Structure formats: C-alpha cells, structure tokens
Amino acid sequence: MSINLAAQVNSIMAALILLTSFGLLVQRRMYGLLHLFAWQGLFLSISTAIVGYVSGSHHLYISSILTLALKVILIPYILHFLMKQLHIHKEVEQLVNVPTIMLIGIALVIFSYYLTAPIRELSTLVTRSTLAVALATVMLGLLMMITRRHAVTQIIGFLALENGLFFAATSATYGMPLVVELGVALDILIAAFIFGIFFFQIRTTFDSLDVEQMTKLKEED
Amino acid sequence: MIELYPFIIEAIQIVIVLLFAPLFVGWVRMLKCWFQGRTSAGLFQPYRGILKLFHKDVILAENASWLFRFTPYLVFGVTVLAGGIIPIISLTLPFATVADVIAIVALFAIVRFFTALAGMDIGTAFGGMGSSREMMIGSLAEPAMLMAIFTVSLISQTTSLSNMADVVIHKEFILRPSMAFALLAFVLISLAETGRIPVDNPATHLELTMIHEAMILEYSGRHLALIEWAGMIKLFLFTTIGIASFFPWGISTSVNLINISAGIIFLILKMGFLGIGLILIETGLAKMRIFRVPEFLGSAFLLSTLGMLSYFILE
Numbered sequence: 001m002s003i004n005l006a007a008q009v010n011s012i013m014a015a016l017i018l019l020t021s022f023g024l025l026v027q028r029r030m031y032g033l034l035h036l037f038a039w040q041g042l043f044l045s046i047s048t049a050i051v052g053y054v055s056g057s058h059h060l061y062i063s064s065i066l067t068l069a070l071k072v073i074l075i076p077y078i079l080h081f082l083m084k085q086l087h088i089h090k091e092v093e094q095l096v097n098v099p100t101i102m103l104i105g106i107a108l109v110i111f112s113y114y115l116t117a118p119i120r121e122l123s124t125l126v127t128r129s130t131l132a133v134a135l136a137t138v139m140l141g142l143l144m145m146i147t148r149r150h151a152v153t154q155i156i157g158f159l160a161l162e163n164g165l166f167f168a169a170t171s172a173t174y175g176m177p178l179v180v181e182l183g184v185a186l187d188i189l190i191a192a193f194i195f196g197i198f199f200f201q202i203r204t205t206f207d208s209l210d211v212e213q214m215t216k217l218k219e220e221d
Numbered sequence: 222m223i224e225l226y227p228f229i230i231e232a233i234q235i236v237i238v239l240l241f242a243p244l245f246v247g248w249v250r251m252l253k254c255w256f257q258g259r260t261s262a263g264l265f266q267p268y269r270g271i272l273k274l275f276h277k278d279v280i281l282a283e284n285a286s287w288l289f290r291f292t293p294y295l296v297f298g299v300t301v302l303a304g305g306i307i308p309i310i311s312l313t314l315p316f317a318t319v320a321d322v323i324a325i326v327a328l329f330a331i332v333r334f335f336t337a338l339a340g341m342d343i344g345t346a347f348g349g350m351g352s353s354r355e356m357m358i359g360s361l362a363e364p365a366m367l368m369a370i371f372t373v374s375l376i377s378q379t380t381s382l383s384n385m386a387d388v389v390i391h392k393e394f395i396l397r398p399s400m401a402f403a404l405l406a407f408v409l410i411s412l413a414e415t416g417r418i419p420v421d422n423p424a425t426h427l428e429l430t431m432i433h434e435a436m437i438l439e440y441s442g443r444h445l446a447l448i449e450w451a452g453m454i455k456l457f458l459f460t461t462i463g464i465a466s467f468f469p470w471g472i473s474t475s476v477n478l479i480n481i482s483a484g485i486i487f488l489i490l491k492m493g494f495l496g497i498g499l500i501l502i503e504t505g506l507a508k509m510r511i512f513r514v515p516e517f518l519g520s521a522f523l524l525s526t527l528g529m530l531s532y533f534i535l536e
Contacts, residue, residue, distance in 0.1 A: 008396040011535040015398030018531070022523060026516075099519040106526050113534050132534045 006054050007126045010171075013047035014130040017167060018109070021140040024160055025105055025147075028092050030083055033156050034076050041071030044163055051127055051170050059178040060170065066185050067166070075159065078192050082199055083152065088209065093150050101147055105140055112136040123172065130171040137164030151202055151209040155195050162188060224476050227315045231305060234314065237485070238304035242457035243267035243450070245492055252500040267453060274446035282343045282439055292339035293440065293447040296332050300451040300458070303328045308383045309461045310484040311473040317383040322370050325382070325462070326363060329414070332451070333359045340436030351435025354511060358413055358420065358432065361518035366410045368525035372403040373466045375532050382462070386469035398535055402528030404467050408502075409521035411459040413514070416452075418503040420514055423452075430508060460495050464488075 020040040027033050045067040052060025083089040095101075112135035120128050141161030145154050166184070169176050176184075199209060206213040225233075247264045254261035281290070303325050305316040320328075337352035374380045376397065377388035413420045421432040437448050465472065471487030473480035509517060 005396075011531075012396055012398050012401070014535060015402065015527075015531050018527065019402075019524075022527070026520070098516050102519055102523045106523065106530070109527070109530055109534075113530065129535050133531075 003054055003126060006050050010047055010050045010054075010127055011130060013043045013050065014133040014167075014171075016043045017047070017137060017163070018133050021137045021160060021164075022102070022105055024156065025101055025140055025144050026095065026098050028095055030089055030091050030093075030152065033153060034079055034083075037079075037156050037159060038072050038076045040160060040163055041067060041076075044167055045072065047130075047167065048170050048175070051174060054126055055174040057174055059181075060175045062178060063170075063175060063181045063185075066181065070185055070189060071159070071163065074189065075192050078196065079152070079156070082196050086152075086199060086203060086209065088152065091150075093148065093153060095147075101143070105143060108139040108143060109136040112139055119172070125172070125174065127171045127174075131168060134164050134168035134171055137161075137167060140164075149210050149212050151199060151211055154211065159188070159192075225478060225481065227313050227476060230311050230476065230481060231314055231316060233481070234310050235301060235305055237310060237488075238301065238454060238457065241488075241492070242454040243271060245457050245460070245496065246453045248493065248496045249456075249499060252496055253503065256500055256504045271446050271450055274441075274449070275443050277442045279442035279444055284344065285439075286342055288335075289339050289342040289439075290444070292335045293444040293451075295335050297447040297451045299328050299332050300454045304454060304458055306382070307458060307461050308386055308465050308469075308472055310488060311476070311481055312383045312387055313474070313476050314383065317381065321380040322374070322382050322385075322462075322466075323367065323380055326366055326370070329455070330359065330363060332455070336433075336436050336448075339440075343439045345439065347431075347435045347438050351432055351438070354432045355436060358514060358518070361515055362410050362413045362521070365406060365518055365522040365525050366414070368522060368529060369403045369406040369410065370466070372399050372525060372528040372532060375529065376400070382465050386465045386472055387474065389466075389469050390472070390474065397532075399528045399532035400467065402524050402531060404463075406521045406525035406528065407463055407467070409517065409524070411463065412502065413518055413521070415456045415459050417456075417499065419506045419509050419517060422508050430511075432511075457492075460492060461488075463495070464491055 017040055020036050020043065023036045024033060024040070027036055045064050048060055048064040048067055052058065052064060080089070109132075113132040116132040116135055119131060123131075138161050141157050141159075141164055144157030144160065148154050148157060162184075175181065202211075203209055206216075244264065244267075247267045250266065251261040251264055302316075305314070306320050306325055306328075308314060308317055333355060337355050340348035340352040340355075342348070370380070374385055376399070377385045379385060379388070412418070416423050416433040421434075422430060423433070425431060426434055426438075433452070437445065440448055468491065471484060471491070473484035
C-alpha cells in the first residue's frame with residue numbers, strides 16, 4: 001500500500017468518523033446510539049493503524065488494538081449491560097428540532113475548519129487535513145451533551161468527544177507517547193464503570209435518567 | 222469504423238429514453254414481486270398499461286381549465302427534453318452543450334410546478350393536499366440536489382453533466398470521501414423526487430398517504446397515460462443522472478457505432494443492477510410519516526453539505 005493510498009483511506013475514515021458523529025447527534029434509539037458509537041471506535045482504530053503504517057511508529061499499532069478492544073468491544077458491552085439492567089434498551093428519546101441541530105453541527109464543522117487552517121499550513125504530515133475533522137468531532141460530542149437530556153446519551157456524547165481528542169492526537173502529531181495513551185485508556189475504562197454506578201444512583205433518586213429532573217435539586221427560598 | 226452524426230445519436234438516445242423507461246419500471250416491479258413472493262405481471266406490463274390508457278376516452282371535470290388539459294403535454298415534453306440533455310449512451314450530444322445540470326433541475330421544477338397547479342385546478346380536496354405535499358418535498362429536495370451536484374462539479378470544475386462524466390472517466394481514480402457523501406445524498410434525494418417508498422408509495426391510492434397520485438387523481442385516458450409515462454421517464458432519468466455523475470465508465474466518448482452500442486449494453490447492465498439496489502432499499506424500509514420527510518431530506522442536505530466540506534477539508 002503506497003503512502004498516497006494510505007492517506008486516501010485515512011481521509012475516508014475521517015469522513016466516516018464525522019458521519020457517525022452526526023449520526024450520534026440525531027439518533028433517537030438507545031441501541032442505535034450504541035452501534036454508532038461502536039462503529040466510530042472501529043473507524044478510529046483503523047485510522048490509527050493506518051497512521052501507524054504511514055509514520056512507521058509501531059506503538060500506534062498497540063494503541064489501535066487498544067482502541068479496538070476498549071471502544072468497539074468493552075465499553076459498548078458495559079453500556080449494553082447497563083441498559084439491560086436499567087430496562088432502557090428499548091427507550092426512544094424525545095428530540096426536538098433535528099434540522100436545527102444538524103445546521104448547528106454543520107456550522108461547527110466549518111468553524112473547526114477555519115480554526116485548524118493555520119495549523120494545517122505549518123504541519124508537514126500526510127494526515128494533517130484530518131485535524132479539522134478531529135476538532136469537529138470534539139465539538140459535535142459537546143453539542144450532543146448539550147442538546148440531550150438523557151444521562152446515558154450524555155455519556156455517549158462524552159465518549160465520542162474523547163474519540164475526537166484521540167483522533168486529533170494521532171492525526172496531528174502521530175500519537176501521544178504510549179504511556180500517556182495507556183493511562184487515558186485506563187481512565188476511560190474506569191470512567192465507564194463509575195458512570196454505571198452513577199446511573200443507578202440517579203435512577204434510585206429520581207426514578208428516571210432524565211437529567212432535567214436534577215433542577216429539583218436547588219434550594220427552596 | 223462507422224461514425225454517426227451527433228444528431229442521429231441524439232435521436233437514438235431519445236428513442237431509448239422513451240422505450241427503456243417503461244422497461245426499467247417493469248423490471249423494478251418484477252423484482253419487487255419476486256422479493257415479496259408474488260407472481261409478477263411480466264417485464265412488459267407498463268407498456269400494456271400505457272397502451273390501454275391511450276385507447277380510453279378522456280373524461281374532464283366540468284370546471285377544468287386549459288391548464289388542466291395543457292399540463293400532461295407539457296410534463297411529457299419537458300421530461301423528454303431533459304432526457305435529451307443527460308449523457309445516457311454518449312457524451313457527444315448536441316443538446317448537452319445547451320444546458321447544464323442546473324437547467325435539468327429547473328426542468329424538473331417546471332414539471333413539478335405545473336403538476337401541482339393542475340392538481341389544484343379542479344378544486345378537489347385530494348388534489349390540493351397532494352400539491353401542497355409535493356411542493357413541500359420539492360422545496361426541501363431541490364437545494365439538497367443542487368448541493369450534491371455542486372459537490373461533484375467541484376471536482377470536475379464544470380456543471381455540464383457531459384464534461385463531469387468526461388472528467389471522471391479520464392482522470393486517475395482517487396478515493397474521494399466527498400463523492401461518497403454526494404452519492405449517499407443523491408440516493409436519498411432520488412427516492413424522494415421520484416416518489417419511491419420511504420417518501421411516497423407509487424403503487425397505492427390510499428387517500429391519507431399518497432402524494433403524487435393525489436395530484437393526478439382526476440386525470441384519465443391519454444392525459445393519464447402521458448403523465449404516467451413521464452413519471453417512468455423521470456425515474457429512468459434520475460438513475461441515469463446518478464450513473465453519469467458517479468459511475469460514468471462505459472458511456473461512449475466518441476461517435477463511432479461500436480462505442481455507442483457498447484454504451485447501450487453498459488446502460489442495460491447498470492440499470493439492471495441499480496433496479497436491484499432500488500428494490501433492496503424499498504423492501505427494507507417502511508413508508509415514513511409525512512412529517513418525517515423533512516428530517517429525511519434534511520439528512521440528505523446534511524450529507525451533501527458534508528460532501529462539499531470534506532472536499533475542502535480532506536482533499
């Protein structure tokens with residue numbers, strides 16, 4: 001595989017990651033969200049492996065396998081288990097004004113393109129053009145956390161945001177040192193467990209996972 | 222080698238558009254029957270339907286104006302004209318230099334405008350309902366369609382379909398995310414524009430769900446035959462626009478007879494496969510509620526915009 005073809009496949013992967021981010025933004029069903037998140041992890045893992053091949057830095061292969069194990073298999077499995085336990089796996093979330101959310105998403109993509117344009121000029125890497133997509137993924141994850149009210153979807157938004165950060169690191173600098181990546185991976189795993197505990201706590205307190213209910217927590221005056 | 226005059230090629234192409242469009246619809250209906258475990262009426266049933274309608278008398282409502290009588294001829298004529306512009310068997314068409322893809326979208330808009338007017342002309346409730354729904358879909362589908370086409374024309378730096386196809390055939394093949402996005406968007410838009418299943422059901426006259434059928438409910442005889450034929454040609458043309466912009470390999474680039482014949486054979490093969498694809502989509506999806514259609518076309522617009530953005534960002 002030539003470097004040129006690898007770069008092309010990498011930009012296809014970047015496009016697919018962007019597409020799954022938009023899919024996460026507008027998906028109503030819990031299972032659908034989980035599947036999209038797992039797909040995003042898979043594309044991220046393939047992209048990391050390709051960057052590893054292009055740059056010849058072999059520790060990226062390890063982090064690619066780590067992404068595959070964690071974000072495609074383990075975390076979706078944990079979330080799936082939680083959804084089963086909480087009986088929300090068939091739940092459909094109410095979403096208002098999907099076209100507006102999509103338009104805001106498009107605006108965020110354009111914004112991140114302008115933001116990363118100067119960095120793009122400085123960098124000499126083959127994969128530098130995907131930096132804008134990585135930043136857009138971060139912003140779309142943030143937007144998802146803002147627009148959703150369900151605790152589980154907010155967590156998926158957070159994990160998608162983390163995917164974006166990881167993607168930015170690989171595409172802009174050919175990856176962080178392996179120690180840092182291992183640390184982050186462990187953090188994400190621990191976070192997934194803690195989220196699970198929080199879900200149960202929220203549900204026993206409010207009888208629902210809708211975070212709007214938390215407005216009740218304020219003091220009466 | 223036998224060379225043909227471009228005008229003869231143009232004539233051959235228009236005959237192909239007229240004759241192959243019902244054949245394609247017949248093929249799609251036949252596949253649908255097979256997928257649903259029914260016996261099909263055969264490949265040539267659409268021809269028989271059109272012929273039968275031509276033999277029947279026209280029954281006009283008392284208050285039908287000239288607009289109502291004029292619309293079928295206009296719809297048919299404009300659709301066939303669009304069929305003369307799109308490079309279907311050859312890139313060297315005299316009409317192709319006259320109008321580009323924006324003009325083709327405008328031609329389809331004229332068809333939609335007059336069909337909607339004719340739907341309201343008689344004054345029945347169904348006609349008005351169908352017209353308002355059709356215009357809603359049109360207003361959402363056309364910008365998305367233009368965006369998808371612009372994404373393709375960014376790569377070839379032209380809006381003429383023939384030149385776009387020419388560039389794709391002759392340039393070195395590169396994996397382009399923008400083309401993939403534009404193709405996805407184009408599939409969604411074509412389903413909406415030609416009234417296929419997730420948006421409209423072409424096989425039903427159920428009052429509450431019909432869109433295109435509601436507008437033409439009052440037509441009969443040769444008027445109905447022309448409108449139905451034009452509808453079949455429209456489906457055929459959207460497929461060929463897709464072929465010309467995304468898979469143009471096989472369309473003849475010269476004027477000699479062998480290449481043109483090869484172009485026709487490639488066309489038949491591609492149409493056969495695309496018919497299977499269309500039926501896989503149609504049998505896999507259920508018809509959506511009318512209020513979900515803006516979301517459906519909104520995602521088509523999103524995809525085509527992402528395609529355009531990824532051209533600038535990733536390529």
